[in-house]
Amino acid sequence: MTSDYFLDWGTEDLSDGIRDRRLTSAALVSASLAKIEATNGKLHAFVTVFSDSAMERAAELDAETAVGSSRGPLHGLPVAIKDLADIRDRVTGFGSRCYSDTPARATAPFVKALDDAGAIIIGQTHMVEFAFGSWGTNYAMGTPVNPAGPGHLAPGGSSSGSAVAVASGMVPLAIGSDTGGSVRIPAGLCGVAGMKPSHGLTSLEGVAPLSAGLDTIGPLAKDVAGLKFLLDAITTDRKAPAASAPQRRPRRIFRLAAGDLEPVHADILDRYDAYLAEVSTTLGQAQTLILPLPLAEYQSRCGDLMAHDSYALLHGLIDDPETALDPCVRRRIAVGRSISDRQQQQKWQTRQKDIAEFLNRFGPDDLLILPTTPEPTRPVAEIDETQLPMSRFTRLANYLDLAATSLPLWQVNGLPVGAQFVMRKGNDNRLLAILSDVARDCRAA
Known part of the structure; x- marks a missing residue:
């Protein structure tokens, strides 16, 4: 049995193991970091890895566990964050070289909620530029490699790195965003679970927008339990229908x-x-x-809404031929140029x-x-x-x-x-x- 055997455990088993002190958060995070170091060079899932802060946080949470305290099922579990959510003093890249300099001044509320719930933010993951693409390609920052088979298989997008990080076992849990399928498509192609929650269920503050009326923050995990743990932590309104006791059978x-x-x-x-x-x-x-x-018709109408909103936000970059952008992304967003505000x-x-x-x-x-x-x-x-x-x-x-x-x-x-x-x-x-x-x-x- 290898020293990182627990990386194959289900999310509930990891959570229970830390709570019951059969596993430490430090051991889990250390194993995740070792896996990232060994495989990220090939798979290209992470933009940035927070090795030092993750291990420091793991030690703090293990100290809480030692005195019988638990923040809930996410206590001590490492989570990767798609690189469009602000984390204080970290650069939010939005999958582009155009956003590579200025650190965020504050942390997005949903990321803060994860931290409060005991999750350990282990790094930021690659994504399609500006979150607008379903195959997962990024010709500016590099395309993550889907570990489902040999060669450079497309990971799906736009939450490509988050899906690859979970599918490869680097982390048990990750966060993506979904405006037209950007959590579910990479989840499907990489062989993990992914969810687009109801719009408005989670906060979008501190998240780089594509189309605010369609954007959602969504969880990716190796199993349904992981989705539930993440969703519970990032749900904004605890009295919302999604947080109520569910009836189990559909009609x-x-x-x-x-x-x-x-x-x-x-x-x-x-x-x-x-x-x-x-x-x-x-x-x-x-x-x-x-x-x-x-x-x-739904696909086309949704695409037009996304194109107009993203062009309104990014037209300065899209219309500048000197800006080094992914040509496919530029073309998708440029569709919004021909859609008036009235339309x-x-x-x-x-x-x-x-x-x-x-x-x-x-x-x-x-x-x-x-x-x-x-x-x-x-x-x-x-x-x-x-x-x-x-x-x-x-x-x-x-x-x-x-x-x-x-x-x-x-x-x-x-x-x-x-x-x-x-x-x-x-x-x-x-x-x-x-x-x-x-x-x-x-x-x-």
């Missing part, structure tokens, strides 16, 4: 219509059909119902109508299951970012203001593919409770 389970799934990898389609039947049995439903959805207001109004229409068909006790991505990852060298958008199945949750989680339940040619579970806004903890049953009782395919 109806919905699937996509066959036509709405296209284009999708044939093996994903086969596993989707078989998996739906298994989940329905596990959750006590006789059958699944079809929910036709205009996914392409943007109309697009937000259209969104509200689309939400109302959707909620007329999708009730407070309903569950929608769909693939996270239309295909598994592929080598970075083979990516054409103008083709097959990886956000085809994820943007609906941001656009329609829903809670959504991706779990690593399928394999295609030996590569992970996520299954996505969606419920109405405010059902975050209920969704995680349901997924605890699903992860326990339904086999991965």
Whole structure:
């Protein structure tokens, strides 16, 4: 047995081990730092690693444990933070060389909440420039390597480094952001769990924005328990529906219509059909119902909202040809140049109508299951970012203001593919409770 055997433990086991003093936070953090040192040069998950402060914090928390004190399930666990959240006296890079000089003056409230809950902030992770891209590529700062297979496989984005850090075992927990799928897509492609919480459930103060009306801070973890621990810590309103005691069973389970799934990898389609039947049995439903959805329209409308808002924030950089930006990101954001403020207001109004229409068909006790991505990852060298958008199945949750989680339940040619579970806004903890049953009782395919 190696000295870092506990890195393979589930999140609950790590938490219990520290609480019961079978494991020290110092040992866990030391093992994580050693893993980062050994693998980050190849995998490129971390921008910055806080080795000294992490070990100092671990010692402080171990001292609390020694006198019988615990801050909760995150006590002593290392957490990585996507490089768009402010941490006092650290530079927030936003995935770009344009933001590489000025340290933050304050710490984002959600990061402070993690610290208060006993989590140890171990470093900042790489991301797609300005958080606008679903394959996870970053040609300015470097693209993290998905550890799911050999070669340089795309990690998914934009929370690429956070997903790679968890998937490779560098850390058990990480934080990303999700505006159109940026937590769920890398979670699905790297084979970890990732969640887009209900919009407004967590604070966005101190977080570099892409589109404030769509942005969310979301957890990534090796399991559902890890998502729950992180979500509980960063939830802003403790009286919000997401923080209430969940009812465990959905009333109806919905699937996509066959036509709405296209284009999708044939093996994903086969596993989707078989998996739906298994989940329905596990959750006590006789059958699944079809929910036709205009996914392409949702994706396009969501993309326009993101482009306008990001262009309004970043037009000085986007319009300056001398600025060294990722050309794909520049092109995506530049779409917002042609969208006027009046048109943007109309697009937000259209969104509200689309939400109302959707909620007329999708009730407070309903569950929608769909693939996270239309295909598994592929080598970075083979990516054409103008083709097959990886956000085809994820943007609906941001656009329609829903809670959504991706779990690593399928394999295609030996590569992970996520299954996505969606419920109405405010059902975050209920969704995680349901997924605890699903992860326990339904086999991965």
